[in-house]
Amino acid sequence: MTSMISYSTEVQQAMEDKKPIVALESTIISHGMPYPQNVETARVVEQIIRDNGAVPATIAIMDGKIKIGLSDEELEVLGNSPGVSKVSRRDIGQLIATKKIGATTVAATMICAELAGIRVFATGGIGGVHRGAETTMDISADLEELSNTGVAVVCAGAKSILDIGLTLEYLETKGVPVIGYQTDDMPAFYTRSSGFDLTFRSDDAAELAEVLKAKWDLGITGGAVIANPIPAEHALEDSFINGIITQAMTEANENGISGKEVTPFLLGKVKELTEGKSLVANIELVKHNAKVGAELAVAYNKL
Numbered sequence: 267m268t269s270m271i272s273y274s275t276e277v278q279q280a281m282e283d284k285k286p287i288v289a290l291e292s293t294i295i296s297h298g299m300p301y302p303q304n305v306e307t308a309r310v311v312e313q314i315i316r317d318n319g320a321v322p323a324t325i326a327i328m329d330g331k332i333k334i335g336l337s338d339e340e341l342e343v344l345g346n347s348p349g350v351s352k353v354s355r356r357d358i359g360q361l362i363a364t365k366k367i368g369a370t371t372v373a374a375t376m377i378c379a380e381l382a383g384i385r386v387f388a389t390g391g392i393g394g395v396h397r398g399a400e401t402t403m404d405i406s407a408d409l410e411e412l413s414n415t416g417v418a419v420v421c422a423g424a425k426s427i428l429d430i431g432l433t434l435e436y437l438e439t440k441g442v443p444v445i446g447y448q449t450d451d452m453p454a455f456y457t458r459s460s461g462f463d464l465t466f467r468s469d470d471a472a473e474l475a476e477v478l479k480a481k482w483d484l485g486i487t488g489g490a491v492i493a494n495p496i497p498a499e500h501a502l503e504d505s506f507i508n509g510i511i512t513q514a515m516t517e518a519n520e521n522g523i524s525g526k527e528v529t530p531f532l533l534g535k536v537k538e539l540t541e542g543k544s545l546v547a548n549i550e551l552v553k554h555n556a557k558v559g560a561e562l563a564v565a566y567n568k569l
């Protein structure tokens with residue numbers, strides 16, 4: 267198995283030195299944001315993690331290997347080549363065997379991080395139960411992964427392109443802790459609040475680390491969602507963004523978009539309809555998640 271995993275020098279060194287490491291996904295680079303902001307953001311996010319005392323490990327599949335930690339050139343390739351596949355759990359074996367370039371989703375990044383022994387992962391938003399899932403059955407594989415794989419995902423909640431209430435019900439059934447970081451209520455990505463209460467709030471990273479350690483030391487498998495709202499100064503207006511999301515969903519239906527194309531299509535449409543405002547918000551919330559992720563990794567490393 268180890269022959270299929272390759273570590274960057276920086277990550278390899280961090281592992282030897284037992285330093286805190288934060289995993290980062292790559293679908294957000296290839297399919298979540300346009301070029302060149304995607305690659306710029308990936309670099310800034312890595313630096314934020316370093317500035318907060320941890321080491322970044324951006325994860326992707328290239329040359330038949332899982333790469334834990336990417337070079338500048340590899341980030342550029344992921345962000346600026348047409349043929350990059352979006353890789354979730356089901357696709358990992360295929361991408362390794364065919365040696366194509368694969369960008370990992372939250373689900374696939376969790377799997378790779380766990381294989382590498384990394385416990386904390388920062389990203390923008392997780393996938394979830396889509397609106398209308400009672401007929402489409404469109405439920406992100408991210409949710410099953412959170413139930414199975416022992417990695418904490420720091421995110422800004424789930425977008426209201428999803429049914430946030432059903433997403434929380436699904437996570438509850440699967441026994442996934444959803445912890446509000448300095449909030450009582452599930453954040454909705456572009457906005458700080460979805461109106462859905464969470465059962466637990468924690469205001470500091472050391473306590474979050476203790477919660478995770480207690481769970482995992484008891485052998486309770488699976489991950490956790492650390493729900494960290496977008497900073498207030500970058501949040502979008504509720505009514506503005508919700509109107510746009512409704513319009514984006516109508517266009518997705520009219521164009522017959524399905525399967526793995528749904529999320530990237532909606533993200534692209536929302537960006538177009540907000541004239542880029544959603545992209546700025548997206549970049550800022552990812553940066554904030556990187557900071558909190560680094561603080562959590564540092565705290566967990568001390569336990």
Ligand code: PSU
Pocket residue numbers: 291293294295297298299370371372373390391392393394405406407408425525526527528529533
């Ligand atoms: N939500 C975002 N940005 C993203 C994604 C979700 O705001 O880039 C990506 C993540 O990689 C997530 C994936 O894991 O989309 C979920 O896709 P799907 O809904 O097809 O499972």
Ligand code: MN
Pocket residue numbers: 404405406407525526528
């Ligand atoms: Mn889906």
